[in-house]
Amino acid sequence: MARSIIQILSIACLAFQGLAQFPPTPEGITTLQSRFHPGITISYKQPGICETTPGVKSYAGYVHLPPNSINETHEDQHYPINTFFWFFEARKDPRNAPLAIWLNGGPGGSSMIGALAENGPCLVGSDSNGTYLNEWSWNNEVNVLYLDQPVQVGYSYDVLTNITTSIGDERFFGVDIQEADFSDAVPEQNLTFLVGTTGSQKLTHTANSTTHAAVALWHFAQTWFEEFPHYKPEDEQLSLFTESYGGHYGPAFVSHFMKQNELISNGTISEPGAHYLHFNTLGIVNGCIDEEAQVKAYATMAWNNTYDVKAFTEEQYNHAIHGLEREGGVIYQLRKCRRLQKRLDPNDHGDVERVISHCQQAITAGANITQEVYLNNAERGWFDITHPATDSFPPPYAFGFMNQHWVQKALGVPVNHSFVSQAVGANFDATADMARGGLLEDIAYILDHGVRVTMMYGDRDYACNWIGGEEASVRVPWGHQEEFAEAGYTPLVVSPVHSGGLTRQYGNLSFTRVYQAGHMVPSYQPEVAYEIFMRAVTGRDIATGTVDLREVEGRGEHYSTQGPKDTWWKKNDVLPAPAGECYLFDLGRCTEEEIGWVFDGTAMVKDWIVVGREEQASFGSVIEGDQEPLSTEKVTQAPVSRSKDAATQLPSYVEASGLLSECPSM
Numbered sequence: 001m002a003r004s005i006i007q008i009l010s011i012a013c014l015a016f017q018g019l020a021q022f023p024p025t026p027e028g029i030t031t032l033q034s035r036f037h038p039g040i041t042i043s044y045k046q047p048g049i050c051e052t053t054p055g056v057k058s059y060a061g062y063v064h065l066p067p068n069s070i071n072e073t074h075e076d077q078h079y080p081i082n083t084f085f086w087f088f089e090a091r092k093d094p095r096n097a098p099l100a101i102w103l104n105g106g107p108g109g110s111s112m113i114g115a116l117a118e119n120g121p122c123l124v125g126s127d128s129n130g131t132y133l134n135e136w137s138w139n140n141e142v143n144v145l146y147l148d149q150p151v152q153v154g155y156s157y158d159v160l161t162n163i164t165t166s167i168g169d170e171r172f173f174g175v176d177i178q179e180a181d182f183s184d185a186v187p188e189q190n191l192t193f194l195v196g197t198t199g200s201q202k203l204t205h206t207a208n209s210t211t212h213a214a215v216a217l218w219h220f221a222q223t224w225f226e227e228f229p230h231y232k233p234e235d236e237q238l239s240l241f242t243e244s245y246g247g248h249y250g251p252a253f254v255s256h257f258m259k260q261n262e263l264i265s266n267g268t269i270s271e272p273g274a275h276y277l278h279f280n281t282l283g284i285v286n287g288c289i290d291e292e293a294q295v296k297a298y299a300t301m302a303w304n305n306t307y308d309v310k311a312f313t314e315e316q317y318n319h320a321i322h323g324l325e326r327e328g329g330v331i332y333q334l335r336k337c338r339r340l341q342k343r344l345d346p347n348d349h350g351d352v353e354r355v356i357s358h359c360q361q362a363i364t365a366g367a368n369i370t371q372e373v374y375l376n377n378a379e380r381g382w383f384d385i386t387h388p389a390t391d392s393f394p395p396p397y398a399f400g401f402m403n404q405h406w407v408q409k410a411l412g413v414p415v416n417h418s419f420v421s422q423a424v425g426a427n428f429d430a431t432a433d434m435a436r437g438g439l440l441e442d443i444a445y446i447l448d449h450g451v452r453v454t455m456m457y458g459d460r461d462y463a464c465n466w467i468g469g470e471e472a473s474v475r476v477p478w479g480h481q482e483e484f485a486e487a488g489y490t491p492l493v494v495s496p497v498h499s500g501g502l503t504r505q506y507g508n509l510s511f512t513r514v515y516q517a518g519h520m521v522p523s524y525q526p527e528v529a530y531e532i533f534m535r536a537v538t539g540r541d542i543a544t545g546t547v548d549l550r551e552v553e554g555r556g557e558h559y560s561t562q563g564p565k566d567t568w569w570k571k572n573d574v575l576p577a578p579a580g581e582c583y584l585f586d587l588g589r590c591t592e593e594e595i596g597w598v599f600d601g602t603a604m605v606k607d608w609i610v611v612g613r614e615e616q617a618s619f620g621s622v623i624e625g626d627q628e629p630l631s632t633e634k635v636t637q638a639p640v641s642r643s644k645d646a647a648t649q650l651p652s653y654v655e656a657s658g659l660l661s662e663c664p665s666m
């Protein structure tokens with residue numbers, strides 16, 4: 001009798017564990033039919049997590065576009081698009097606050113990185129479970145909308161699909177994701193093997209280029225602003241801020257919205273409920289904008305930077321410069337790719353084989369002598385040249401947090417979270433989106449139509465470094481291109497005693513080199529990033545924040561900073577790097593030794609952090625048939641000691657995915 005009760009209890013317990021391995025069925029959700037678009041729905045709830053400031057609301061949910069909701073020619077949306085968003089009201093006066101949209105890059109990177117590790121209301125603690133408020137959150141005075149796009153990124157999904165994932169141990173590993181049927185049994189999870197529910201992983205079920213993604217985002221926004229009309233800013237105080245691959249997304253998305261606005265204004269789009277959505281600011285944070293400028297900068301930055309870090313040998317540097325600049329070299333190939341694109345695929349449908357193959361060859365040839373050399377050297381962080389390759393900053397705890405059962409429940413999401421969608425990365429590779437031109441022209445169009453463009457680049461980043469960003473800024477072929485290049489750099493004044501960087505601005509275009517920041521500028525320099533953001537969205541000059549440009553003659557058309565023409569005179573000190581930490585959702589941060597423990601089953605793990613290794617003697621008896629759940633604490637018998645020599649060759653998960661697409665996410 002007693003025995004059967006125990007059995008029942010343990011069966012009940014197993015059943016519960018079985019359920020907890022999968023994201024919960026959403027509860028407490030409000031679902032609304034779109035008023036103007038039959039079949040389109042929006043569903044959301046108030047999660048009450050992360051933004052815990054009393055009285056400040058947030059909404060998490062989805063805009064659901066059934067197949068063929070996107071019916072423009074050359075779109076082929078034969079799959080549903082369920083786009084996840086998380087909207088945070090401003091902490092002050094949300095009804096009158098401007099609204100900013102934040103997008104991380106990738107392609108395939110989730111914007112939840114921004115929300116939980118960069119500029120959002122909270123940051124995640126080292127237990128990957130608790131959160132604390134971020135005083136420099138961009139929603140202090142602005143309503144901020146974070147969303148995961150294109151579909152299959154983050155919590156966005158097409159068709160719910162059960163999967164297993166195995167973390168691979170090869171160099172540039174991906175995570176092997178396989179569709180699975182668990183109707184008979186659910187296999188046990190361990191450190192390198194997980195079960196869960198994601199999107200379909202099908203390459204044909206998402207956008208394969210920036211241009212296609214722009215169309216999908218516009219349809220998302222049409223529904224979102226229809227259902228949350230009270231947050232649509234009255235005086236068109238709408239802005240888009242984006243990072244990394246956002247150097248592509250931002251210019252293309254804003255110019256697409258502007259062109260749609262023209263069609264709405266002149267009656268070409270006349271359907272009821274069509275929303276004119278005017279952005280007043282495009283913000284780009286360490287964006288990869290122009291491949292030609294960026295590929296050269298990969299060579300320069302590795303050899304000649306303001307920290308006196310040498311990430312290439314002189315030979316590697318010379319080899320790279322020669323390979324880029326020689327006749328028929330990478331620069332030549334990129335220009336040819338662009339010429340072909342203009343001639344054969346002018347509307348960027350991404351379906352002309354000859355264009356794609358030329359552009360892919362140019363990308364591969366460029367990566368071979370620049371990014372891959374950097375990664376192979378395995379000395380320096382991808383997002384921070386002053387940190388080791390196994391860089392532990394910014395902390396990865398949001399990765400675990402987003403896959404906590406209770407978090408999924410609070411957000412009302414039926415899927416596991418993926419920080420980088422491999423399907424999306426592979427799909428963008430398939431059109432060679434990275435090499436395609438037109439972004440500088442988009443920025444020119446945006447500026448010439450009275451929209452401001454604010455660029456901020458952390459000067460420790462390698463991935464989309466400031467050298468390439470600055471080069472892109474002076475190449476923008478807008479009405480004041482010459483005056484912009486002539487404008488000098490002036491200190492970015494953050495407080496009377498603190499300069500956060502150097503800014504060049506002419507009229508509505510500004511470029512700031514931010515000191516002591518890697519790729520995700522708001523994580524490294526939260527106050528500086530916040531100031532630049534606020535000055536931009538309130539129309540003030542970026543360098544001091546004291547001049548309201550809209551009050552200056554010609555709405556600031558001829559406002560200009562003064563000072564030296566470049567910033568190379570300003571050198572920086574290398575600051576101590578944070579201690580390494582091996583995290584299971586991002587093995588690129590681990591030493592080879594630690595990875596060995598993870599795969600031979602001896603790693604001791606607390607909250608996804610490898611904290612030590614079991615004694616060899618006890619190994620076997622402990623592990624046999626009795627694998628501990630993932631986040632269970634074990635007693636550390638052999639604490640981790642991380643020596644410099646142990647620094648590994650593995651780039652991080654995110655970096656690895658980035659290599660495929662030449663511009664990593666976040």
Ligand SMILES: *[C@@H]1O[C@H](CO)[C@@H](O)[C@H](O)[C@H]1NC(C)=O
Pocket residue numbers: 020021022023024165189194195196197403404405408416417
């Ligand atoms: C999916 O989420 C569940 C919690 O709901 C977790 O147990 C599982 O490990 C996650 N799977 C993956 C692949 O992340």
Ligand SMILES: *[C@@H]1O[C@H](CO)[C@@H](O)[C@H](O)[C@H]1NC(C)=O
Pocket residue numbers: 037071072271
């Ligand atoms: C696309 O859908 C919209 C809204 O349903 C409709 O007004 C429009 O006519 C459709 N366009 C085409 C080309 O089918």
Ligand SMILES: *[C@@H]1O[C@H](CO)[C@@H](O)[C@H](O)[C@H]1NC(C)=O
Pocket residue numbers: 129130406
């Ligand atoms: C994680 O956080 C949730 C919500 O605050 C809490 O209920 C739970 O006990 C925490 N889990 C652990 C292991 O601390």
Ligand SMILES: *[C@@H]1O[C@H](CO)[C@@H](O)[C@H](O)[C@H]1NC(C)=O
Pocket residue numbers: 022160161162182183184186197
């Ligand atoms: C995934 O598998 C679990 C366990 O068998 C099941 O409850 C759930 O409905 C499945 N989900 C999907 C999307 O197939």
Ligand SMILES: *[C@@H]1O[C@H](CO)[C@@H](O)[C@H](O)[C@H]1NC(C)=O
Pocket residue numbers: 262263266267268
């Ligand atoms: C509306 O504007 C678009 C883009 O500027 C143009 O191609 C189209 O011909 C215009 N249509 C009308 C009816 O003016």
Ligand SMILES: *[C@@H]1O[C@H](CO)[C@@H](O)[C@H](O)[C@H]1NC(C)=O
Pocket residue numbers: 304305568
């Ligand atoms: C680094 O670049 C700057 C600016 O182009 C240049 O002045 C300097 O000579 C370069 N230094 C080296 C070591 O190449």
Ligand SMILES: *[C@@H]1O[C@H](CO)[C@@H](O)[C@H](O)[C@H]1NC(C)=O
Pocket residue numbers: 074075076077208209212349350351356430431
């Ligand atoms: C990219 O997607 C578009 C639209 O779905 C399609 O027409 C095109 O063939 C795709 N390109 C590739 C290389 O798959």
Ligand SMILES: *[C@@H]1O[C@H](CO)[C@@H](O)[C@H](O)[C@H]1NC(C)=O
Pocket residue numbers: 368369372373376
């Ligand atoms: C570059 O390509 C060559 C020829 O395919 C190859 O041998 C070499 O290993 C590549 N270099 C890197 C850094 O990937």
Ligand SMILES: *[C@@H]1O[C@H](CO)[C@@H](O)[C@H](O)[C@H]1NC(C)=O
Pocket residue numbers: 279280281447449450451452507508550554555556557
């Ligand atoms: C600069 O951008 C702002 C915001 O969109 C706009 O109001 C202003 O007219 C623009 N100024 C110029 C000179 O284009």
Ligand SMILES: *[C@@H]1O[C@H](CO)[C@@H](O)[C@H](O)[C@H]1NC(C)=O
Pocket residue numbers: 187189190191192193598599600601627
């Ligand atoms: C984890 O589970 C997978 C699949 O069952 C298995 O192949 C692997 O050996 C396990 N790893 C460890 C360390 O137990």
